[in-house]
Amino acid sequence: MSLKSLLERNNLDFEDSFYEDCKIFIELLQKWGKVHNLSGRLSVEDINENILDSLYPLKFIESFSSFADIGTGAGYPGLILAIAKKDIKAFLVEPRVKRVAFLNFVKASLGLQNLTIIQKRAEDVEDIKVDLITSRAVTNTKLLLEITVNMQKSDTSYLFYKGSMLESELEIAKINNYQIVSRNDRNYLYIKA
Numbered sequence: 001m002s003l004k005s006l007l008e009r010n011n012l013d014f015e016d017s018f019y020e021d022c023k024i025f026i027e028l029l030q031k032w033g034k035v036h037n038l039s040g041r042l043s044v045e046d047i048n049e050n051i052l053d054s055l056y057p058l059k060f061i062e063s064f065s066s067f068a069d070i071g072t073g074a075g076y077p078g079l080i081l082a083i084a085k086k087d088i089k090a091f092l093v094e095p096r097v098k099r100v101a102f103l104n105f106v107k108a109s110l111g112l113q114n115l116t117i118i119q120k121r122a123e124d125v126e127d128i129k130v131d132l133i134t135s136r137a138v139t140n141t142k143l144l145l146e147i148t149v150n151m152q153k154s155d156t157s158y159l160f161y162k163g164s165m166l167e168s169e170l171e172i173a174k175i176n177n178y179q180i181v182s183r184n185d186r187n188y189l190y191i192k193a
């Protein structure tokens with residue numbers, strides 16, 4: 001199934017330019033991924049599924065003007081969100097050199113002016129404040145909230161892409177005012193400001 005069909009089946013609709021950018025992203029990830037071990041799964045089907053996973057929460061989260069993605073790795077979800085939402089200021093926080101080199105290469109190839117890539121660990125970022133903090137497959141909810149404290153404002157929301165171990169994480173993190181949206185074995189944890 002094409003990426004467009006996959007996203008449309010999930011009621012996600014984007015302009016043609018988004019799909020052109022994704023085509024370039026996929027080609028670059030397949031090329032760089034093999035050489036630099038950027039991402040485990042490099043078939044088009046797996047990458048398309050990761051793109052869907054990155055974008056799915058746009059169906060239910062409130063609008064935002066800026067976001068920081070913690071531990072973007074090869075691009076999920078932050079780079080994909082930045083490609084889909086070019087009017088939003090995007091920060092990708094990733095400490096590993098080869099992953100940052102790849103993200104910078106995609107940024108230059110697609111001319112993504114809304115995107116800033118920060119080669120640091122989240123806990124060392126001091127100079128940005130954002131509306132939304134996202135993260136997938138980096139660490140638990142409690143720790144994510146702690147290591148992003150410098151990026152938080154009074155009205156920052158959080159979107160964490162989680163698997164099945166969410167309940168115990170929520171107890172430990174002691175959070176209120178959240179929403180969980182599930183899709184297959186994925187739980188999207190949305191903590192509203």
Ligand SMILES: C[S@@+](CC[C@H](N)C(=O)[O-])C[C@H]1O[C@@H](n2cnc3c(N)ncnc32)[C@H](O)[C@@H]1O
Binds near residue numbers: 076120122135
């Ligand atoms: C398992 S990968 C997940 C990558 C991507 N988010 C995904 O879902 O495919 C975890 C990433 O988090 C990064 N990372 C680990 N600790 C971090 C921290 N304290 N701050 C920012 N990034 C971190 C790692 O370098 C790695 O690229």
